[in-house]
Amino acid sequence: MTEAVSKQRKVSRKTQARSLERRSTILTVARELLEENAINELSLYQVAEKAGMPPSSVYHFFPKVDAILEALLEDIFSDFEVILDQPLDESAIHHWTDIMRQLQVRYVSYYRQHKYVRDLILGQYTPGSLLHADYQHDDVLGCRIRKCHEAYYQLPPLPAGFNIFAIALQIADKVYSISHQEHGNITDVMAREGGNAALAYLGEYLPRLLINPDIREDRLLTHRSINNTTWSA
Structure with missing residues (x-):
C-alpha cells in the first residue's frame, strides 16, 4: 500500500x-x-x-422532517427489540397471561419515560408512513412474542392469515393512545386497561389452560388450578 x-x-x-x-x-x-x-x-x-x-x-x-422522524422511529424499534431481549422472570410465570403482562409493564415504562416516543407511536398527528412502519414492526414483535409463549406453553393451532400477538400489541397501544392524548401520558388505570384489552383478544384464540411440557406431573394439578383462577378475561 x-x-x-x-x-x-x-x-x-x-x-x-x-x-x-x-x-x-x-x-x-x-x-x-x-x-x-x-x-x-x-x-x-x-x-x-x-x-x-x-x-x-x-x-x-x-x-425533510419526516426523514428525521423515520430515523427516530427506527431507533425506537431497536429499543423495543432490546426490551424484548431481556429475560422474563420465570418464577412469576404461572399462566400464559403472565408473559404478556411482564412485557407490557416494560413497554409502558418505556413509553412513560419518553414523550417523543409516545408522540410518534401513540400520537394522533403521526404521519401515515410512520404508522405503516409501526404496524409492520408490530408484526415482527408479534412473531417474537409468539416464540416467547411457545418456549413455555404448547399453543393451539393459530390463524395463518394474521398475527394475533401483533394485533394484541396494537389493541394495547390504542388504549395507551387514548390515555396519552387525554392525560399526556399513560395512567395506571389505562395501563391496566390496555393490558386487559390485549389479553381479552388473545383469549379468543388461547384457552384458559395451556400445558407447559416441562412441568412435572406432580405439579400439573397445581398448575391447572393457577391457570383457572388467574384468568380474568
Missing part, C-alpha cells in the same frame, strides 16, 4: 466518523426538541440552530 493510499483511507475514515457524529447529534437534538414540542412544530432550521450547525448540514442527512 502506497503512502498516498494510506493517507486517503485515513481521511475517508475520519470523514465517515465525522458524518456519523453529526447525524447522531442531529437525532439527539431532534429528540430533545420533541420532548418539549409537538411533532408538527419540528423544523430543520430549528434542529440546525439547536445543534449549532448550518441548515445545509442537516439537510444533507435529512432532506
Whole structure:
C-alpha cells in the first residue's frame, strides 16, 4: 500500500466518523426538541440552530422532517427489540397471561419515560408512513412474542392469515393512545386497561389452560388450578 493510499483511507475514515457524529447529534437534538414540542412544530432550521450547525448540514442527512422522524422511529424499534431481549422472570410465570403482562409493564415504562416516543407511536398527528412502519414492526414483535409463549406453553393451532400477538400489541397501544392524548401520558388505570384489552383478544384464540411440557406431573394439578383462577378475561 502506497503512502498516498494510506493517507486517503485515513481521511475517508475520519470523514465517515465525522458524518456519523453529526447525524447522531442531529437525532439527539431532534429528540430533545420533541420532548418539549409537538411533532408538527419540528423544523430543520430549528434542529440546525439547536445543534449549532448550518441548515445545509442537516439537510444533507435529512432532506425533510419526516426523514428525521423515520430515523427516530427506527431507533425506537431497536429499543423495543432490546426490551424484548431481556429475560422474563420465570418464577412469576404461572399462566400464559403472565408473559404478556411482564412485557407490557416494560413497554409502558418505556413509553412513560419518553414523550417523543409516545408522540410518534401513540400520537394522533403521526404521519401515515410512520404508522405503516409501526404496524409492520408490530408484526415482527408479534412473531417474537409468539416464540416467547411457545418456549413455555404448547399453543393451539393459530390463524395463518394474521398475527394475533401483533394485533394484541396494537389493541394495547390504542388504549395507551387514548390515555396519552387525554392525560399526556399513560395512567395506571389505562395501563391496566390496555393490558386487559390485549389479553381479552388473545383469549379468543388461547384457552384458559395451556400445558407447559416441562412441568412435572406432580405439579400439573397445581398448575391447572393457577391457570383457572388467574384468568380474568
